[in-house]
Amino acid sequence: MAANNFEVGFVRRFDVSDIDKVVEIANNSLTEYYTSSLILDLFRSWPSSFLVFALEGKIVGLIVGSRHTATEARILLLAVDKDFRNRGIGKQLMDSFVRACIAERMMSIRLEVRTDNQEAIRFYKNYGFVITSTIRAYYSDSSDAYLMWKMI
Ligand code: ACO
Numbered sequence: 001m002a003a004n005n006f007e008v009g010f011v012r013r014f015d016v017s018d019i020d021k022v023v024e025i026a027n028n029s030l031t032e033y034y035t036s037s038l039i040l041d042l043f044r045s046w047p048s049s050f051l052v053f054a055l056e057g058k059i060v061g062l063i064v065g066s067r068h069t070a071t072e073a074r075i076l077l078l079a080v081d082k083d084f085r086n087r088g089i090g091k092q093l094m095d096s097f098v099r100a101c102i103a104e105r106m107m108s109i110r111l112e113v114r115t116d117n118q119e120a121i122r123f124y125k126n127y128g129f130v131i132t133s134t135i136r137a138y139y140s141d142s143s144d145a146y147l148m149w150k151m152i
Helices: 016-029 036-045 089-103 118-126
Strands: 010-013 051-055 058-067 072-080 108-114 130-135 145-151
Touching: 010 089, 016 036, 016 058, 016 072, 036 058, 036 072, 051 089, 058 089, 072 089, 089 108, 108 118, 118 145
Parallel strands: 072 108
Antiparallel strands: 010 051, 051 058, 058 072, 108 145, 130 145
């Protein structure tokens, strides 16, 4: 039987040589605009939290976080190339991110998500995040965000 392509993919740490593909996925998936220099700044601020999903030499997903406090991490960007969604890649990125957070003694994770982003909200809820508040006009187009939170 032919091997499923998704079985050969894996999560690994971001490498600077991944930058062009990461910027492409971020800008095709998210509504804010991300430059290479901004994404490289995020990488330098917490390198071990910046993870990508590699599939046969190609990057198809990414997650990057920041240290919100000494014990609380924050997910800044999570995106999977639209051709590769609903196959468990987002969950694998989250699982690895959580492990990286635990390794650094983080106890919780927070994130902001657009209130109209039903796909991502459902994904986060199924992962155990809860909505704790609404942040009015959080995004550059004045859209609102939900603040979501999870104990790890
Ligand atoms: N067959 C069928 N369904 C599956 C399979 C499979 N083999 N594997 C997983 N699924 C289902 C999961 O159960 C899950 O269902 P749920 O949404 O009801 O929980 C669904 O597929 C998605 O799970 P994953 O496949 O693990 O996640 P995915 O790789 O699709 O990534 C993500 C999720 C990142 C939200 C993706 O939809 C995306 O990139 N969206 C656009 C960008 C975005 O909105 N990012 C979040 C913004 S907020 C922020 O960045 C802080």
